[in-house]
Structure formats: structure tokens, C-alpha cells
Amino acid sequence: MEHYRPAPGTPIHDLDTPCLLIDLDAVEHNFRLIADTYRDTVCKMRTHVKNLKSPVLAHMQIRAGGTVGGVCAAKVAEAEVMVEGGINDVLIANEIVARDKIVRLCSLAKRADMKVGIDNAQNLRELSEVAQAQGVTLGVLIEVDTSMHRAGIRRVEDGVELAKLAATLPGIAFRGLMSHQTVPGRPDKQTRLIEGRRFMQTCLDLKEAIEGAGIPVDIVSTGETWTYDIAADLPGVTEIQGGTYALMSASYGYMDEFDIAAKILGTIISTPRPGVAIGDVGVQALASPGGVLPSVAGMPGVTVEELHDEHIVLRTDGTTPLKVGDQFLLHSGQQDIMVNRWDQYIAIRHGVVEAVWDIPARGCHH
Amino acid sequence: MERPIFKPIGTPVAQLDTPALVVDLTLVEQNIATLHAFFQHREAKVRPHMTHRCPALAHKQLAAGGTVGGISVTTVGEAEVFADHGFANIFVANEVVTPQKIRRLCALARRASIMVAVDNPTNIRDLSEAAGAYSVTLEVVVDIHTRLQRCGVAPGQLAVDLARVVHAAPHLEFAGLMTYEGPILTTGPEALATESRQCIQQVLDTREMVERAGLPVRIVSVGNTSNYEIAGGMAGVTEVPAGAYALLDTRYGSHRPQFTPAARVMTTVTSRPEPGTAIADAGQKAVSIDLGLPVASNLPEAAVTSLSAEHCRLRLEGAADSTLRLGDKLWLTPYDMGTCVNLYDYLHAVRDGCLEAVWRVAARGQYR
Numbered sequence: 206m207e208h209y210r211p212a213p214g215t216p217i218h219d220l221d222t223p224c225l226l227i228d229l230d231a232v233e234h235n236f237r238l239i240a241d242t243y244r245d246t247v248c249k250m251r252t253h254v255k256n257l258k259s260p261v262l263a264h265m266q267i268r269a270g271g272t273v274g275g276v277c278a279a280k281v282a283e284a285e286v287m288v289e290g291g292i293n294d295v296l297i298a299n300e301i302v303a304r305d306k307i308v309r310l311c312s313l314a315k316r317a318d319m320k321v322g323i324d325n326a327q328n329l330r331e332l333s334e335v336a337q338a339q340g341v342t343l344g345v346l347i348e349v350d351t352s353m354h355r356a357g358i359r360r361v362e363d364g365v366e367l368a369k370l371a372a373t374l375p376g377i378a379f380r381g382l383m384s385h386q387t388v389p390g391r392p393d394k395q396t397r398l399i400e401g402r403r404f405m406q407t408c409l410d411l412k413e414a415i416e417g418a419g420i421p422v423d424i425v426s427t428g429e430t431w432t433y434d435i436a437a438d439l440p441g442v443t444e445i446q447g448g449t450y451a452l453m454s455a456s457y458g459y460m461d462e463f464d465i466a467a468k469i470l471g472t473i474i475s476t477p478r479p480g481v482a483i484g485d486v487g488v489q490a491l492a493s494p495g496g497v498l499p500s501v502a503g504m505p506g507v508t509v510e511e512l513h514d515e516h517i518v519l520r521t522d523g524t525t526p527l528k529v530g531d532q533f534l535l536h537s538g539q540q541d542i543m544v545n546r547w548d549q550y551i552a553i554r555h556g557v558v559e560a561v562w563d564i565p566a567r568g569c570h571h
Numbered sequence: 572m573e574r575p576i577f578k579p580i581g582t583p584v585a586q587l588d589t590p591a592l593v594v595d596l597t598l599v600e601q602n603i604a605t606l607h608a609f610f611q612h613r614e615a616k617v618r619p620h621m622t623h624r625c626p627a628l629a630h631k632q633l634a635a636g637g638t639v640g641g642i643s644v645t646t647v648g649e650a651e652v653f654a655d656h657g658f659a660n661i662f663v664a665n666e667v668v669t670p671q672k673i674r675r676l677c678a679l680a681r682r683a684s685i686m687v688a689v690d691n692p693t694n695i696r697d698l699s700e701a702a703g704a705y706s707v708t709l710e711v712v713v714d715i716h717t718r719l720q721r722c723g724v725a726p727g728q729l730a731v732d733l734a735r736v737v738h739a740a741p742h743l744e745f746a747g748l749m750t751y752e753g754p755i756l757t758t759g760p761e762a763l764a765t766e767s768r769q770c771i772q773q774v775l776d777t778r779e780m781v782e783r784a785g786l787p788v789r790i791v792s793v794g795n796t797s798n799y800e801i802a803g804g805m806a807g808v809t810e811v812p813a814g815a816y817a818l819l820d821t822r823y824g825s826h827r828p829q830f831t832p833a834a835r836v837m838t839t840v841t842s843r844p845e846p847g848t849a850i851a852d853a854g855q856k857a858v859s860i861d862l863g864l865p866v867a868s869n870l871p872e873a874a875v876t877s878l879s880a881e882h883c884r885l886r887l888e889g890a891a892d893s894t895l896r897l898g899d900k901l902w903l904t905p906y907d908m909g910t911c912v913n914l915y916d917y918l919h920a921v922r923d924g925c926l927e928a929v930w931r932v933a934a935r936g937q938y939r
Binding site: 209221222223224255279280282285286299300301302303304305306309324325327328350354355356357358359472473474475476477478481483485486488489490492493494495496512513514515516518529530541542545546547548565567568569570571 | 572573574575576588589590645646665666667668669671672690691693694716719720721722723724839840841842843844845848850852853854855856857859860861862878879880881882884897898909910913914915916936938939
């Protein structure tokens with residue numbers, strides 16, 4: 206675990222590198238945009254903290270507005286960090302099946318409104334058993350597979366059956382439905398609209414069927430950063446699970462109303478040949494799933510050639526000369542896998558450190 | 572920070588909280604014994620490179636013999652952590668150039684013997700000045716680039732010139748030469764030997780030139796897990812900074828049959844949404860896929876098809892498809908152990924299927 210706490214007021218060029226920066230102007234802009242989008246809508250944001258991993262940032266969005274007042278997490282350990290950090294409404298948008306973890310989840314339900322995804326009757330019965338034994342009520346949302354072929358029920362009739370079971374089991378409160386979907390590449394607005402509506406309609410069809418069976422569905426939690434604007438005016442959708450929008454990444458360039466807030470600061474440690482410079486940050490710190498490379502920000506003519514474990518190979522065409530000791534900024538091609546490799550955010554504004562925040566849910570993959 | 576549910580020592584491994592990075596002690600001890608035995612009676616010794624970032628494991632390596640008595644790391648932060656865990660001889664096999672890091676390195680040299688790599692005369696001057704201010708002596712090796720186009724000067728005269736600059740610097744001791752040629756994993760044994768020798772010979776030729784210039788060369792650091800026998804068998808090589816051999820991974824696996832993957836990620840099946848598919852609780856945050864996908868190693872009829880941030884998707888066939896249920900455990904062998912272990916704060920050390928120890932991955936995240 207690293208502990209690096211540069212004092213507020215430290216200029217960027219005095220920072221020890223590599224470090225993970227967040228630009229506060231950018232993140233505040235992103236939070237404001239969400240608050241404005243959902244000010245007068247039925248649908249609200251439930252920020253996904255699998256990306257942020259920090260209660261401080263989750264509270265910033267909740268205070269800025271436009272949210273359901275709670276967050277969404279992927280794992281029980283993440284939810285623990287959020288509840289300890291003062292968040293009292295957490296949806297774990299995932300199936301929790303190991304007995305140990307169900308016990309932890311129920312323990313959290315004594316202090317917060319806990320909801321969890323389900324796609325299996327046996328699992329639902331076990332949740333009920335443990336919740337009953339601990340004297341708590343767990344909210345459950347049926348996970349619906351809309352396109353990803355991951356977890357989630359595939360057929361409407363299976364969803365109705367599961368809802369009926371949930372509505373009758375002690376210790377369980379049936380709350381509604383959830384889904385998650387992705388869209389490949391860099392879609393234009395029209396593609397996002399068509400694909401997003403099509404996916405979310407799968408959820409809404411199940412909602413109708415369950416309500417037809419006499420069971421109320423108060424939550425439809427679906428969508429993500431790329432559908433945040435589409436879901437806002439889709440009747441029936443009550444909340445959006447947005448994660449990437451807060452810090453953004455270069456791979457979401459098609460959503461350019463959000464600003465890139467997360468950047469990696471590095472230093473050139475070697476210039477072994479003309480036109481080549483080696484930086485002090487590599488794949489260990491940046492994450493490069495599927496070989497996706499970061500890009501250099503604000504240095505015309507400088508490109509990323511390779512990532513090694515602890516090094517980056519940069520090439521410059523001479524427009525921006527690079528020498529040993531120079532700093533550079535990287536935009537990651539990917540975001541939450543990268544944030545998960547850091548223990549601190551160095552929060553900066555106008556090139557100066559304003560705060561240092563721990564990332565307490567880093568490594569909380571349990 | 573990782574927050575597993577800690578289980579008592581002696582707990583059967585299948586009851587550990589998942590995802591968990593589990594080390595099989597019998598296998599890791601075999602791997603260490605195999606490599607260290609090779610160096611036991613040779614001029615060249617192994618200087619274990621801290622790919623695994625775990626001091627407890629590093630102590631096992633140094634206790635196994637055949638070593639230089641020290642370790643190799645990549646960053647100053649890693650060196651600090653290992654010094655704090657009792658390691659007194661540390662090679663930072665990398666260029667350390669910023670004033671802050673140079674000060675940290677010199678402060679560390681007050682309590683441990685520190686060796687560092689250089690490829691630039693200005694950096695040599697900065698290191699020497701700081702070492703003087705801290706009243707310490709840093710050992711310095713000249714970094715030579717051979718196969719990887721990364722840091723380092725070209726072999727030959729440029730390296731000799733740089734060695735002279737180090738030698739003339741008042742608070743530095745010129746120790747020798749290094750190259751990091753990188754793992755050579757794409758070729759058969761003959762091509763591996765040829766390619767390794769080509770790289771290493773360039774360093775040995777440079778050694779001769781440096782010695783002819785009147786500077787003794789005490790250290791020649793070359794080689795890695797992919798070619799340690801070749802590197803360690805060449806006269807003039809003094810140390811091999813091998814790291815991957817201890818825990819191994821599937822990237823090295825088929826090329827290095829004398830070692831066995833000794834660490835795997837245990838994951839739990841969380842969804843069986845349709846026949847032929849299982850979803851498990853280890854995604855990219857629990858198994859790195861920067862260099863390649865992991866392999867499901869306990870079920871021959873299960874194949875990993877993709878990992879998203881929090882989930883692993885597997886395709887099942889035959890008996891696995893009809894029997895695998897929610898809550899069942901699967902074992903994933905990572906493609907690249909270095910990036911995988913960096914995702915964990917704890918290694919669960921297991922022997923004969925039961926928990927024997929929980930070790931801190933103390934140098935995880937030490938990128939600075």
C-alpha cells in the first residue's frame with residue numbers, strides 16, 4: 206500500500222510520479238451535468254462506485270443532486286466501504302451467492318437500505334433464510350439479461366416466477382428490476398438511442414408482466430453512462446447506474462459533454478535514442494485490458510508506442526522535445542480497472558494540489 | 572484495500588472468501604528449489620526479482636541458497652518496502668532521476684546496501700551530489716540496451732564512457748553492467764539459446780572493454796526466468812535477476828516445464844444463466860488480462876471466454892455443464908502473475924489443501 210500525501214498547494218511539477226490525478230473542475234462539471242439532467246425527471250442517477258471506489262466522490266454527486274440519494278456497488282466489500290463512509294442506500298448490482306457474503310450483506314442491512322440483484326430461486330431462498338435469521342429485510346431486484354449474455358434471467362416467464370417467489374419469502378422485499386448493457390465501439394447519438402431503448406424495453410416488458418401478476422415494481426434500475434440521457438425520458442425507468450461519467454476515459458470520447466477528470470502523471474527517466482523517451486509508469490499502474498493504450502495529453506507529436514510492466518515507451522516527432530525529468534500526462538484508454546490499481550487520488554485544480562483522497566474500495570473485489 | 576473474510580489457519584481452501592489469490596506452498600518451494608539448485612555451485616548467482624512483491628516469499632527465496640544475498644526491484648518505493656522487511660542488499664534495476672526519488676534512494680542507502688542503474692551522465696552527477704549530501708555511497712551499474720528497445724545505452728564504447736563517468740564521480744562506486752533483455756518466450760530451445768547469448772555476449776564484450784580501460788567490473792547482471800540456465804552458464808555473468816520462476820503463470824508455463832504455476836485465483840460461480848454458461852466472481856479487478864486471459868485449471872470442460880470488470884464468463888461442456896452449481900469454486904491460472912499479484916493485498920498460502928499462512932503483498936502498488 207502506498208501512502209503519498211503531498212501538501213495542498215503543491216504545484217503539479219513538484220509531485221513525485223507516477224500518480225493518479227483527478228481534475229476537480231472536470232469532476233465537478235460532470236457531477237453538475239448529472240444534477241441538471243435529472244433535476245425534474247422521475248428517473249435519477251444511482252452512481253456506480255465500482256468506478257470511483259471513494260465515499261468522498263459518491264457524496265459529492267449526491268450533494269450536487271440528480272440522484273436517488275444512494276449508490277450502486279458491484280461487491281459486498283465495496284458496499285461495506287460505502288456504508289462505513291456514510292452512504293445509507295446501496296444497491297449491489299450483482300448476485301451474491303456465497304453464504305459468508307450473504308451474512309455480511311445482511312449485517313450491512315442493519316445499518317443501510319440494502320438491495321441486491323438476483324437471477325436464481327435457490328439463491329433467493331438462501332438470502333431469505335439468512336435475512337430472516339438476522340432479523341433484517343433485503344431488497345431484491347431481478348437481474349434481466351438484455352444483451353450481454355452474462356448473469357440475469359433470459360425469459361419473461363422466469364422473471365415473473367422469481368418475482369412471485371420474492372414477494373412471498375420472509376426477510377425479502379421485492380423492489381424491482383435491474384439490467385446492464387454495453388454498446389460496442391464509438392456509437393453516434395442515433396445508435397445509442399436505438400440500442401439503449403431496445404435493451405431497456407426488455408426490462409420494461411418484464412415490469413409490465415410482473416405488474417400484470419399483481420406485484421408492484423417500484424424500481425427499474427438500468428442504463429449506464431452511455432444511456433444516461435436516453436433513460437432520462439423513457440417512462441418506467443426509475444434510475445440509471447452511471448459509473449464512467451464521473452471521471453471519464455478516452456474510450457468514451459463519443460460522450461464529450463463529460464470532461465476527462467482522471468489522468469496519470471509520469472516523468473521521463475531515459476531518452477535512449479533520438480525520438481524515443483521512456484516514462485516511469487507502465488501497465489501495472491495503467492491497466493491495458495485487451496492491449497488498449499493510453500494517450501498523451503497536451504503534447505503534440507508525442508505518441509505511445511509500448512507499455513511495459515513499469516515503463517512506457519513514448520515516441521516524439523520533434524514537435525514536443527522530451528528530456529529526462531520532464532513530466533507528461535496520460536489519459537487512460539480505460540478507467541475503473543486503472544483506478545483499482547491506486548491507493549490515492551491527488552485532487553488538483555489549476556495545476557495545484559487541493560486534496561489527497563484515499564481510494565478505500567481499491568482491491569475490494571470480494 | 573482488499574477486504575477478504577479472514578479464515579483460521581487450517582481452514583480447507585475451498586472455504587476461503589473469493590476471489591482469493593492462493594499460493595500452493597509445496598509448488599512454490601519446488602520452483603524455488605529447482606532454480607536455486609542450478610546456481611548453488613556456480614560463479615553466477617540468482618538475485619530474485621520481486622515480481623511477487625511479497626516479503627515473506629522473498630525471505631524463502633534468500634533462504635534457499637544460490638543467491639547473491641540480495642534482491643532486485645524496479646521502483647524506489649518497492650526498495651523502501653523490502654528494506655522495511657529486513658532486506659539489506661537491494662538492486663533498483665532502473666533509472667532513478669527525479670530529485671525526490673534520488674533523495675529517497677540515498678536515505679535508504681543509510682540502512683541498506685543500494686545499487687542502481689544509470690544510462691545518462693547528468694543523472695550520474697545528480698546521484699553523486701545527493702549521495703555526498705547524505706554521506707552515503709551508491710553502487711552503480713551501467714544499463715545497456717540489447718534486445719528490448721527501452722532504457723540503457725548502446726553496448727560498446729558509449730557504455731565504457733558512461734562507466735568512466737561513474738568511476739570519476741566521488742560518491743558513487745562503479746559496480747558493473749546490466750541489461751534487461753526481457754523474457755524470450757516465442758522460440759524453441761535452440762533459438763532461445765542463440766538469442767540469449769547474442770544479447771548477453773554484447774554485455775560481456777563491453778565488460779572486457781571496460782576492464783581494458785582499467786575499471787574492474789564486479790557485477791554483470793543479465794538473464795531472467797526464460798533463460799537463466801543460459802545466462803548463468805556463461806563465464807563472466809555474475810548474477811541473474813530472475814523473478815517469474817517462483818509463482819510462474821501460463822505465459823511462462825509451457826516454455827519452462829521445470830516450474831509449475833504455484834499461485835491461482837479461486838473464484839465462485841455466481842450465476843448459471845443458461846446451459847453452457849457460468850458466471851464467476853473474478854473479473855479484471857481480480858485477474859489481470861493486460862497480457863492475456865487466464866485459464867480455468869481445475870475443470871477441463873470449462874473454458875474462460877471473457878472477463879469484464881467484475882465477472883468471468885466461462886463456456887461449459889459435458890459433465891461440467893450438468894454438474895457445476897452456484898457456489899462452486901473454480902481456479903483460474905493467470906496469464907501474467909506480475910500484474911495479477913499487484914491486484915491483491917494478501918496471498919493465501921496453502922499446503923495440502925489447508926490454509927497455512929496469510930502473507931501481505933506489502934509492495935503492491937509501489938509504482939513510485
